[in-house]
Amino acid sequence: MRQNRRTAAANSGPEKAPAERVVKDIRRATRRQFSAEEKIRIVLEGVRGEESIAELCRREGIASSMYYGW
The missing domain is CATH 1.10.10 (Arc Repressor Mutant, subunit A)
Known part of the structure; x- marks a missing residue:
């Protein structure tokens, strides 16, 4: 069971970085100059x-x- 928890935690970590990057790109694109x-x-x-x-x-x-x- 411990391996399953570690695997789930390890899998959820790297997925956050691309999502944050997408949000930053959207904010940058919608920002008015x-x-x-x-x-x-x-x-x-x-x-x-x-x-x-x-x-x-x-x-x-x-x-x-x-x-x-x-």
């Missing part, structure tokens, strides 16, 4: 104050912390 012009446009819209920062960030699909970081 904003150009300098896009960042400037978004920040200037926020500075104008026509709508709240929260509304602006929701519309643009960014976190408010990212907005303030820019």
